[in-house]
Amino acid sequence: MILRYGPIVGLFLACAVHAQAPADVYSRGGADPAAVACATCHGAQGEGMEAGGFPRLAGLPADYIRKQLADFASGARANPLMQPIASALMREEIDALAAMLAAKAYPEVPPVGKAAEVQEPGETLALRGAWDRNIPECVACHAPGGRGVGNAFPPLAGQPAQYLAAQLTAWQQGTRKNDPNDLMGHIGRSLTADEIEAVSKYFAGLKK
Ligand code: HEC
Ligand code: HEC
Known part of the structure; x- marks a missing residue:
């Protein structure tokens, strides 16, 4: 019996032990060690890192973030840094991260549109x-x-x-x-x- 249910019990334990708050996944990484902390590259608050060319995540729409993580994992968006990380995140971790990041504000920008003059x-x-x-x-x-x-x-x-x-x-x-x-x-x-x-x-x- 134990052998038969072992994997299921193991799964429950894994979920119980690793259910982390999204802020923790962001700053410390996910349950799978390959899902390394986002903060290292995307900044403590998701503000991005200009020097490394790492994009801002704070204030991006949740569905857009989810789509990009799925695309990195599938290889439709090939990137050697993000592919292993996106593949190692659990679905609940992705949902939680996307909601947490989307809830942050994107900086105000001047609404320069088609009517503005152009030079360069x-x-x-x-x-x-x-x-x-x-x-x-x-x-x-x-x-x-x-x-x-x-x-x-x-x-x-x-x-x-x-x-x-x-x-x-x-x-x-x-x-x-x-x-x-x-x-x-x-x-x-x-x-x-x-x-x-x-x-x-x-x-x-x-x-x-
Ligand atoms: C080792 C550095 C590194 C770490 C750690 C990292 N990222 Fe990234 N991330 C990148 C790079 C580089 C890109 C740009 C990839 C490209 O050029 O396509 C990126 C892009 C992204 C994008 C796409 C943003 C956009 O505007 O399209 C998302 C979403 C993202 N990362 C989420 C995460 C999450 C969530 C974590 C933590 C679980 C994480 N990243 C950890 C380096 C990192
Ligand atoms: C017809 C609509 C359309 C036009 C016009 C357009 N884009 Fe996009 N752009 C998109 C869509 C849709 C995406 C997101 C694709 C995806 O799901 O990854 C995107 C994504 C991007 C991204 C990636 C952003 C990120 O966070 O990773 C860049 C950069 C970009 N566009 C630059 C441009 C530039 C520069 C122009 C003008 C020369 C332009 N786009 C015109 C539809 C458009």
Whole structure:
């Protein structure tokens, strides 16, 4: 009997012992040792880390966070650091982390939209697009000021420039292919390296 129920009892014990508060998972890691603490790279409060190019997580929509973790785990968004971590998180840990991070505020950004004047190339792309190549202005989906909208369109404002550029390059090279309608794939493949750098710097600099 013991042998037969052993695995089930073990499972219950594992859950009971490791049911941790989301803040603990964030700052100390999950039940599986491979789910290392998020704070090491994403900052004590989820504010991100500019020097390392680690994105801000605080204030991102919960569904967006859940989707990205699933995409890292499946490899649809290939990344050597996040893939093992996302694969090692338990479902309840993901739900708790996503809810905790989404409840934090995203910094206010000036709502610069299509009507604003444009001068340099990054700003032009962000606010006007390049319709001769079928590239819509970024603010059409990412909202004025790049502050994001709903669960599907993440904020860009204030994210490290290095991080934003890495994402556009990943779509260009096909290592990030997690966008259901390939909106970003098309955009990534259509931009030059100089444009990627310019538009990334533009959004990184949008903060109050
Ligand atoms: C060793 C450093 C490191 C640790 C620890 C880490 N991350 Fe990350 N995380 C990254 C990097 C690097 C990226 C950007 C990956 C890319 O370029 O696609 C990232 C990206 C993300 C993203 C995508 C954000 C976006 O805007 O699309 C989410 C969500 C995320 N991490 C959640 C977590 C969670 C939750 C934890 C803790 C369980 C964690 N990370 C721990 C390095 C780390
Ligand atoms: C037609 C809508 C649309 C337009 C226009 C658009 N995006 Fe996106 N973008 C998306 C969607 C949807 C995602 C999230 C994809 C996913 O689920 O991972 C995204 C994600 C991103 C990300 C990743 C953010 C993160 O936190 O990982 C970057 C960077 C980005 N877009 C930059 C741009 C730039 C720069 C432009 C303008 C040149 C632009 N986008 C225009 C729809 C759009």
